[in-house]
Amino acid sequence: MRLIWIIFFREDSVWASLFKEVVLKSSLQNYWTVKPNQSNSWLVNKLIKLRTEVYPLIKMRVENGRSARFWPDNWAPTSSITMSKVFPGGRLGIPLNAIIASLNREGSWRLPPARSEAMLSSTPT
Known part of the structure; x- marks a missing residue:
């Protein structure tokens, strides 16, 4: 859960930037729709699978x-x-x-x- 928090809220994190660029194809919104992939590491797939638990905790700002x-x-x-x-x-x-x-x-x-x-x-x- 901490890593997911870093992805969403720590723009200065190099790891989060890499995750967004490679896994989420440069869009944080893709976290909710991206599918686990065999080419991903176990950790990346686990972070993707946790979205059902994380979803109620993170609200999107509409602005x-x-x-x-x-x-x-x-x-x-x-x-x-x-x-x-x-x-x-x-x-x-x-x-x-x-x-x-x-x-x-x-x-x-x-x-x-x-x-x-x-x-x-x-x-x-």
Whole structure:
């Protein structure tokens, strides 16, 4: 857990910078979606697998919404589970990598219209 804290909160750490660059492909947000890989060390894969325990402890700052993703990032103040588990398969018509800024304008949500179950069954996957 300490190493994960360093990854998120110690920008001066050379080790954390290397982890972000190599494992997370230069984006800290990728921690929530990256998958364990056989080419990673045991430690790296363990840190990735710990994200389910860490997720409720780290909240994303939305700020202008350009760096927080709607589905994978833990940004909602009252929720400690990913929204993609609540609405699997993007049932709201929101792309998996949509950022919050693309769905919120001047403090108002701009969400796609609701889709019925009939529309979902006729929509190609």
